[in-house]
Amino acid sequence: DGGITQSPKYLFRKEGQNVTLSCEQNLNHDAMYWYRQDPGQGLRLIYYSQIVNDFQKGDIAEGYSVSREKKESFPLTVTSAQKNPTAFYLCASSLSPTSGATNEQFFGPGTRLTVL
Amino acid sequence: QKEVEQNSGPLSVPEGAIASLNCTYSDRGSQSFFWYRQYSGKSPEFIMFIYSNGDKEDGRFTAQLNKASQYVSLLIRDSQPSDSATYLCALRAGGYNKLIFGAGTRLAVHP
Numbered sequence: 001d002g003g004i005t006q007s008p009k010y011l012f013r014k015e016g017q018n019v020t021l022s023c024e025q026n027l028n029h030d031a032m033y034w035y036r037q038d039p040g041q042g043l044r045l046i047y048y049s050q051i052v053n054d055f056q057k058g059d060i061a062e063g064y065s066v067s068r069e070k071k072e073s074f075p076l077t078v079t080s081a082q083k084n085p086t087a088f089y090l091c092a093s094s095l096s097p098t099s100g101a102t103n104e105q106f107f108g109p110g111t112r113l114t115v116l
Numbered sequence: 117q118k119e120v121e122q123n124s125g126p127l128s129v130p131e132g133a134i135a136s137l138n139c140t141y142s143d144r145g146s147q148s149f150f151w152y153r154q155y156s157g158k159s160p161e162f163i164m165f166i167y168s169n170g171d172k173e174d175g176r177f178t179a180q181l182n183k184a185s186q187y188v189s190l191l192i193r194d195s196q197p198s199d200s201a202t203y204l205c206a207l208r209a210g211g212y213n214k215l216i217f218g219a220g221t222r223l224a225v226h227p
Binding site (some may be wrong): 029032040041042043044045048050051058090103105106107108109110 | 120124135150158159160161163165204206208213214215216217218221
């Protein structure tokens with residue numbers, strides 16, 4: 001089955017800890033994205049990557065880091081510098097904007113992060 | 117002003133009725149618009165996109181776009197209780213496929 005997987009589903013972090021959220025896709029998509037969703041709010045873009053070994057900051061990148069060493073994988077690290085990390089984290093992927101396709105984004109099931 | 121505005125709802129409609137969900141946006145240069153459905157506790161699911169003025173139909177869903185008035189709508193015909201969810205409107209901004217999302221409208225379809 002093609003799709004996007006995220007792990008873990010739930011994650012608890014102590015103050016001062018870094019944690020890494022996994023995102024893997026087998027859709028052969030070039031582009032991948034990380035969003036954060038807080039209750040009653042829309043999704044906000046953290047980081048995005050259009051191609052392997054390249055990524056750009058989104059609107060709320062402070063306190064987060066990413067890597068894109070493989071086309072299939074785009075892990076997100078929530079560092080201790082992120083002051084309010086409790087949220088629902090969503091990974092998405094799409095075809096490249098240069099592909100000429102619609103480029104709708106498809107989402108993984110999400111990781112719910114709670115700071116203790 | 118937020119870039120994408122949606123009434124948070126809840127919008128309550130009876131089963132079998134037409135649900136009308138609206139979204140306004142501030143950037144006149146926006147070209148493409150997307151609708152997603154999100155069930156409580158789950159991730160968004162893509163419904164459809166629209167980029168031309170007018171209506172676009174896909175099954176029970178119809179997206180409507182009016183660029184002059186800067187609004188986009190989603191109509192759901194023959195609403196079912198299983199349609200009860202939050203509907204997210206998004207527009208594409210920039211050349212790298214960045215999506216800007218509204219906060220969503222919660223739809224409740226009652227039997």
